[in-house]
Amino acid sequence: MRSVSKHFGPTVANDAVDFAASWGEVHALIGENGAGKSTLMSILAGLYRPDAGTLGVAGEPVRFRSPRDAIRHGVGMVYQHFMLVEPFTVAENVLLGARDRGVVLDTRSVEADLSRLGERYGLAVDPRAPVWHLGVGERQRVEVLRLLLLGARILVFDEPTAVLTPQEARSLIATLRALAAEGFCVVFISHKLDEVLAVADRITVMRRGRVAATTTPAETDRRALARMMVGRELAAFVEHPAEEPHETVPAGNVALRVRGLRARGDNGLEALAGVDLEVRAGETLGIAGVAGNGQRELAETIVGLRPTAGGSVHIGGRDLTDKGCSAVARTGVAHIPEDRLATGLVGSLDVSENAILRDYRRPPLARGPFLVGRAVAAFTDRLIHGHDVKTPSRWAKVRTLSGGNQQKLLLARELAGDPAVIVAVHPTRGVDIGATEAIHGSLRAQRCRGAATLLIGEDLDELLALCDRIAVLYEGRVVGELPARGADLERLGLLMAGIQEATASGATAADRPPVVLRG
Amino acid sequence: MEQVFTVGFLVAVLAAAIAAGSAILFACLGELLAERSGVLNLGVEGMMLIGALAGVAATLGTGNPWLGAGAAILAGAGMASIHALLAVGLKANQVVSGLALTLFGGGLSAFLGQRYVGLPLPASFGREPVPLLADLPLFGPILFRQDPLVYLSYALVPALWFFVYKTRAGLRLRALGERPEAADAMGIDVDRLRASYVVVGGALAGLGGAAISLGTNPGWTEGMTAGRGWIAVALVIFAGWNPARAALGAWLFGGVEAGQFRLQGAGVDISPFFLGMLPYLFTIVVLVLATRPGARHRLGAPAALGLPYQREERG
Numbered sequence: 001m002r003s004v005s006k007h008f009g010p011t012v013a014n015d016a017v018d019f020a021a022s023w024g025e026v027h028a029l030i031g032e033n034g035a036g037k038s039t040l041m042s043i044l045a046g047l048y049r050p051d052a053g054t055l056g057v058a059g060e061p062v063r064f065r066s067p068r069d070a071i072r073h074g075v076g077m078v079y080q081h082f083m084l085v086e087p088f089t090v091a092e093n094v095l096l097g098a099r100d101r102g103v104v105l106d107t108r109s110v111e112a113d114l115s116r117l118g119e120r121y122g123l124a125v126d127p128r129a130p131v132w133h134l135g136v137g138e139r140q141r142v143e144v145l146r147l148l149l150l151g152a153r154i155l156v157f158d159e160p161t162a163v164l165t166p167q168e169a170r171s172l173i174a175t176l177r178a179l180a181a182e183g184f185c186v187v188f189i190s191h192k193l194d195e196v197l198a199v200a201d202r203i204t205v206m207r208r209g210r211v212a213a214t215t216t217p218a219e220t221d222r223r224a225l226a227r228m229m230v231g232r233e234l235a236a237f238v239e240h241p242a243e244e245p246h247e248t249v250p251a252g253n254v255a256l257r258v259r260g261l262r263a264r265g266d267n268g269l270e271a272l273a274g275v276d277l278e279v280r281a282g283e284t285l286g287i288a289g290v291a292g293n294g295q296r297e298l299a300e301t302i303v304g305l306r307p308t309a310g311g312s313v314h315i316g317g318r319d320l321t322d323k324g325c326s327a328v329a330r331t332g333v334a335h336i337p338e339d340r341l342a343t344g345l346v347g348s349l350d351v352s353e354n355a356i357l358r359d360y361r362r363p364p365l366a367r368g369p370f371l372v373g374r375a376v377a378a379f380t381d382r383l384i385h386g387h388d389v390k391t392p393s394r395w396a397k398v399r400t401l402s403g404g405n406q407q408k409l410l411l412a413r414e415l416a417g418d419p420a421v422i423v424a425v426h427p428t429r430g431v432d433i434g435a436t437e438a439i440h441g442s443l444r445a446q447r448c449r450g451a452a453t454l455l456i457g458e459d460l461d462e463l464l465a466l467c468d469r470i471a472v473l474y475e476g477r478v479v480g481e482l483p484a485r486g487a488d489l490e491r492l493g494l495l496m497a498g499i500q501e502a503t504a505s506g507a508t509a510a511d512r513p514p515v516v517l518r519g
Numbered sequence: 520m521e522q523v524f525t526v527g528f529l530v531a532v533l534a535a536a537i538a539a540g541s542a543i544l545f546a547c548l549g550e551l552l553a554e555r556s557g558v559l560n561l562g563v564e565g566m567m568l569i570g571a572l573a574g575v576a577a578t579l580g581t582g583n584p585w586l587g588a589g590a591a592i593l594a595g596a597g598m599a600s601i602h603a604l605l606a607v608g609l610k611a612n613q614v615v616s617g618l619a620l621t622l623f624g625g626g627l628s629a630f631l632g633q634r635y636v637g638l639p640l641p642a643s644f645g646r647e648p649v650p651l652l653a654d655l656p657l658f659g660p661i662l663f664r665q666d667p668l669v670y671l672s673y674a675l676v677p678a679l680w681f682f683v684y685k686t687r688a689g690l691r692l693r694a695l696g697e698r699p700e701a702a703d704a705m706g707i708d709v710d711r712l713r714a715s716y717v718v719v720g721g722a723l724a725g726l727g728g729a730a731i732s733l734g735t736n737p738g739w740t741e742g743m744t745a746g747r748g749w750i751a752v753a754l755v756i757f758a759g760w761n762p763a764r765a766a767l768g769a770w771l772f773g774g775v776e777a778g779q780f781r782l783q784g785a786g787v788d789i790s791p792f793f794l795g796m797l798p799y800l801f802t803i804v805v806l807v808l809a810t811r812p813g814a815r816h817r818l819g820a821p822a823a824l825g826l827p828y829q830r831e832e833r834g
Contacts, residue, residue, distance in 0.1 A: 048830075069706075072706075083700060085701050086698070087697060093701075096705045098687075105687055
């Protein structure tokens with residue numbers, strides 16, 4: 001890829017980027033969120049068209065107008081959100097993109113091909129299983145198998161290990177190495193520096209839409225990579241998060257108590273199957289688990305957005321089961337939802353309107369039915385300055401802010417009233433490192449102040465760094481809980497995979513074969 | 520009263536049910552294709568009306584009902600291409616576009632149809648018993664003494680069932696409605712295919728209109744589809760987007776329609792206004808039930824139904 005540029009409106013996502021990867025290598029692409037990695041790879045995969053620049057595959061110049069062109073030239077991408085049709089079987093998903101397979105659905109020949117390839121690359125998966133039955137790891141294998149069957153020789157992975165348990169990630173990495181050994185070109189996007197250093201043959205670092213450096217693991221280390229990514233030193237990367245000392249705050253009274261909580265998911269199936277939790281004032285409880293095991297439903301049920309199907313939620317001693325989200329919010333519960341632009345902020349409203357969404361009914365912001373302009377402005381300024389939200393003005397539409405600044409604004413609003421309980425779901429998802437640091441700082445400060453925090457996370461490092469205890473959610477149940485300090489990653493991983501007899505020591509757990517997830 | 524329900528009466532009602540149901544069936548199968556591809560088309564009623572009128576006009580002009588049916592197909596497809604342009608090409612709200620087309624089709628057909636009102640057709644689809652099959656006991660008179668369009672509808676049901684569930688094109692169709700981004704990533708041109716299915720669906724709705732104006736009730740009267748398009752929309756949901764079940768539903772409603780006349784003829788007193796209201800009532804109830812939270816999934820609705828597809832672009 002040569003001097004590739006891509007703009008989204010006024011934002012420059014890629015600015016004259018040169019990128020090259022060779023056959024037979026695993027090439028890691030790292031950078032902060034918003035550095036342009038995904039955009040660059042989406043251009044390579046034909047999803048976006050570059051505004052300028054040229055692409056070449058195997059020495060020949062190519063122009064991709066759609067993913068179809070890219071696949072035809074042997075370029076395939078495994079997206080972060082899998083591109084699978086859930087009600088279809090594995091074989092049907094593969095057939096969807098296949099050419100030369102006749103008019104009539106012929107699943108049998110595909111099933112045979114799948115088994116053959118699966119064996120060869122350690123990607124075993126049942127070709128007749130409907131995709132919605134499969135765990136995340138298996139779905140990812142389906143994506144890889146499909147690309148291989150379509151004849152892809154260049155495979156791009158967008159943060160492939162972010163959604164996997166440590167065991168699954170190890171298995172995937174072995175597959176990546178095997179593919180490279182056979183001459184495939186493997187590019188993978190990541191933000192996990194340890195993983196990149198362990199797997200990659202070469203590493204390209206992107207920063208603000210440009211290539212900051214290309215290096216090899218032998219020539220660099222964590223610290224140097226982090227510096228290249230952000231352009232400055234960062235506390236979070238100098239110390240390993242897991243070793244960070246937890247200041248002990250004397251545990252207070254139980255602020256949030258959840259008993260036997262049941263709820264249904266959007267699909268009508270049981271998503272929570274009796275969850276028991278307790279969070280004390282000044283304590284942070286982390287919820288770990290592979291995505292889709294009831295995390296979202298747990299948060300929504302606690303804050304009153306989703307009706308319960310049994311069990312109870314007590315906040316500060318009061319029974320708030322099914323009392324609705326405004327009652328819960330009035331009790332002093334802050335909610336940082338999973339999708340900030342869907343349930344946290346209103347993208348088409350401006351910063352100050354979003355800032356007051358929680359408290360607009362009460363004085364001093366409101367006097368009777370009217371909003372008090374001066375108070376609104378003062379309140380907004382306080383949030384903006386207090387949490388270092390970078391915005392052109394109070395009147396900027398929230399949609400135009402970066403993800404990190406949106407999240408900081410949301411956090412500022414939710415934490416403004418010094419809530420007794422904080423329910424935070426993936427608070428740093430899609431947020432750059434600088435904002436992540438700031439958000440972590442805010443959450444730590446709240447903990448010291450005495451807030452009880454329920455932190456639902458997907459990044460184990462983040463949970464280990466912020467939490468006192470970590471509970472693992474699997475198929476709507478808490479399958480285990482352990483103190484965050486000195487927590488055994490292996491054991492966490494096995495719990496996330498639903499293996500409860502994980503009381504064995506870390507050493508034996510590490511020797512087990514990779515876990516296959518089944519829904 | 521006892522003499523009303525003889526075997527002969529039932530056979531006559533069932534035969535009439537199938538004849539009346541074929542119009543709904545064509546429209547319903549067309550809507551099924553569009554919805555499977557992820558596009559809701561509420562303009563079916565308007566497309567049926569335009570099709571019915573085009574069928575009458577072409578038959579009057581040429582004297583050949585087959586050319587009339589062809590004109591109905593083209594007219595329905597033409598109307599649907601407006602929906603394809605608005606709802607697929609320009610990503611407009613599918614509900615608004617569809618409703619607008621129903622209103623447009625109703626008004627336009629009433630306006631253009633003024634001079635055709637009450638004109639007798641030179642030819643229409645008459646009953647053409649199938650040799651041998653027509654002589655079967657019970658089934659013969661019910662199924663095989665119908666007009667040719669009804670036979671066509673018989674053929675269409677298994678053909679579409681096979682297409683949707685057993686062919687690669689059908690797999691792509693279902694993927695469009697379930698997860699267009701997955702289809703896109705697999706190199707399928709989402710908008711072009713969706714637009715094609717909307718147009719084909721409109722063509723079938725037009726043919727459904729012709730099944731009325733050239734078959735069961737030859738000639739043109741304003742608003743002659745009388746809500747059958749709406750029944751078709753509701754039936755797609757009722758049938759769980761399955762062509763075979765759509766056929767059963769269409770014949771059931773054909774039965775309601777046919778039974779109404781026969782019962783009145785036999786002296787049973789049901790208000791025609793009540794019966795005339797049924798299609799709309801049925802549609803409203805089905806749509807309300809189908810749009811309740813969680814219901815989409817339980818009914819097996821295509822997950823992306825009603826959602827325009829746009830590649831994720833930030834801005």
